[in-house]
Amino acid sequence: MASSSQETHTNPQDDASARAKASQDPLANSPYEEYDKNKMSAVDRQYAALDSNLPKRIYVIGTGSIGKLVAHSLRGAANPPPVTLMLHRYSLMEAWKKGKKRITIRTGKNDDWKAGFQAELLPQTRRQHKVTLREGQPNTWDLGDNVRPHEAAQILQEQIELENEDTETQKEVPMFENESQEQSTPQNEDISDEPIYNLIICTKAARTLAALTAIRHRLSSSSTICFLQNGMGTIDEINAELFPDPETRPTYIQGIITHGVNVPREMAERDPFFAVHAGQGTIALGILPREETKPSSTADEEASLAQASTQLIHKTDRWAPSARYIIRTLTRIPVLCAVGFTPAELLQHQLEKLAINSILNPLTALLDTRNGGILYNFALTRTMRLLLAETSLVIRSLPELHGIPNVNTRFSPERLETLVVSVANQTKENISSMLADIRAGRQTEIKYINGYIVKRGEELGVQCVVNYAIMQTVIGKALITQREADDDVPQEINYS
Numbered sequence: 001m002a003s004s005s006q007e008t009h010t011n012p013q014d015d016a017s018a019r020a021k022a023s024q025d026p027l028a029n030s031p032y033e034e035y036d037k038n039k040m041s042a043v044d045r046q047y048a049a050l051d052s053n054l055p056k057r058i059y060v061i062g063t064g065s066i067g068k069l070v071a072h073s074l075r076g077a078a079n080p081p082p083v084t085l086m087l088h089r090y091s092l093m094e095a096w097k098k099g100k101k102r103i104t105i106r107t108g109k110n111d112d113w114k115a116g117f118q119a120e121l122l123p124q125t126r127r128q129h130k131v132t133l134r135e136g137q138p139n140t141w142d143l144g145d146n147v148r149p150h151e152a153a154q155i156l157q158e159q160i161e162l163e164n165e166d167t168e169t170q171k172e173v174p175m176f177e178n179e180s181q182e183q184s185t186p187q188n189e190d191i192s193d194e195p196i197y198n199l200i201i202c203t204k205a206a207r208t209l210a211a212l213t214a215i216r217h218r219l220s221s222s223s224t225i226c227f228l229q230n231g232m233g234t235i236d237e238i239n240a241e242l243f244p245d246p247e248t249r250p251t252y253i254q255g256i257i258t259h260g261v262n263v264p265r266e267m268a269e270r271d272p273f274f275a276v277h278a279g280q281g282t283i284a285l286g287i288l289p290r291e292e293t294k295p296s297s298t299a300d301e302e303a304s305l306a307q308a309s310t311q312l313i314h315k316t317d318r319w320a321p322s323a324r325y326i327i328r329t330l331t332r333i334p335v336l337c338a339v340g341f342t343p344a345e346l347l348q349h350q351l352e353k354l355a356i357n358s359i360l361n362p363l364t365a366l367l368d369t370r371n372g373g374i375l376y377n378f379a380l381t382r383t384m385r386l387l388l389a390e391t392s393l394v395i396r397s398l399p400e401l402h403g404i405p406n407v408n409t410r411f412s413p414e415r416l417e418t419l420v421v422s423v424a425n426q427t428k429e430n431i432s433s434m435l436a437d438i439r440a441g442r443q444t445e446i447k448y449i450n451g452y453i454v455k456r457g458e459e460l461g462v463q464c465v466v467n468y469a470i471m472q473t474v475i476g477k478a479l480i481t482q483r484e485a486d487d488d489v490p491q492e493i494n495y496s
């Protein structure tokens with residue numbers, strides 16, 4: 001169980017507590033710095049022994065199908081690492097506590113359960129007009145009718161900053177006169193404030209910023225976040241909102257997962273910690289290089305440029321120990337079939353997956369059909385080709401792919417179409433993740449799929465009107481489903 005903490009009022013945007021924690025950072029004197037001093041090569045560093053003081057606990061956010069498979073696999077490894085599940089809802093925490101505290105994965109006819117997890121509740125935060133509000137804090141509507149929401153958000157932000165300046169008094173001074181001073185909820189004992197070094201994120205792209213905002217104060221430059229999710233653009237968003245300083249942000253690992261995992265509807269209600277591993281896939285992993293240090297525009301610019309380029313060479317092959325630990329742990333678990341790639345190769349895999357998802361996901365979601373439903377239908381092939389013409393042009397124009405051989409052929413519209421058709425064929429019986437989201441009334445990942453293509457197109461002067469139109473239609477469809485669900489009349493009423 002998570003350690004009890006009364007310090008849940010810390011502003012997630014505030015680096016102070018992270019800095020304080022960093023001073024007790026177990027990695028501060030790690031051999032990592034020694035490797036640098038000894039000028040070890042990238043390959044030597046990659047295979048060097050890991051520091052035995054390295055914190056081993058791996059936190060997993062997201063207990064959807066992929067999160068369950070990954071957490072279960074981690075505990076199934078030989079000499080398994082300690083694993084903490086970070087649950088995003090009280091009801092899930094309740095279900096965990098009342099249940100057997102284990103994750104079950106069905107493969108074929110075999111049900112295999114793993115136990116030994118810790119569970120924590122993610123602090124419940126919500127963002128309004130870029131201000132992060134914790135559970136119990138008033139929101140922008142509580143300030144009354146005469147204050148416009150963005151002004152209310154500004155007032156709340158100032159109040160939060162004032163409160164954080166004096167953490168001693170923050171528990172005694174209520175923000176509003178009529179507000180209860182008791183901010184804690186019965187579940188506070190489930191929330192921890194321990195630093196997090198190894199984090200795997202398996203939530204939907206659209207939920208990632210909110211989830212990380214809630215634990216921002218527990219992450220530092222010694223942490224590694226491994227993203228296992230569809231879509232692109234989440235990391236840019238997180239950097240802009242949570243880690244604007246490249247020097248102090250965590251290391252990122254990007255993963256592309258092709259395992260087929262689902263949760264049958266009847267089981268979802270009976271056991272939220274059950275999933276079916278229906279299709280054996282792989283995980284492609286790559287550590288994102290840390291950003292270049294900008295030379296200061298002071299006196300000796302040439303010297304600082306030379307220094308910056310040495311730092312860059314040094315940094316791009318410099319892996320945080322926690323990143324090496326996560327990669328090593330995931331790649332030693334046979335069932336996950338995880339493999340490490342160079343950043344350039346991983347980026348190309350990501351873009352291929354993005355192109356496939358940009359067709360299969362919106363079309364299946366809008367037409368309410370299984371993946372195979374879009375095949376052998378020339379009207380849909382025409383739509384697919386219009387979308388792929390834009391997507392191919394955007395990808396082939398991306399500056400980050402410049403100089404990489406074969407990009408024009410690899411991302412030609414014809415090759416992308418072949419990829420889409422072959423994945424639709426291989427997964428013809430599957431319900432795409434976007435269709436599942438729409439049917440369940442959940443937010444979709446469309447902004448991180450077709451929306452990412454539109455955004456990168458805008459930067460490059462390529463207008464992606466077809467991708468834009470399809471994105472807006474999916475957003476509209478999600479709204480219709482959500483409204484229908486809100487109006488829904490319950491069919492079964494239990495009067496007992």
Ligand SMILES: CC(C)(CO)[C@@H](O)C(=O)[O-]
Pocket residue numbers: 230356357360361371423427430431432433434
């Ligand atoms: C490839 C894909 C569309 C197959 O269902 C999958 O990535 C999904 O469902 O998002």
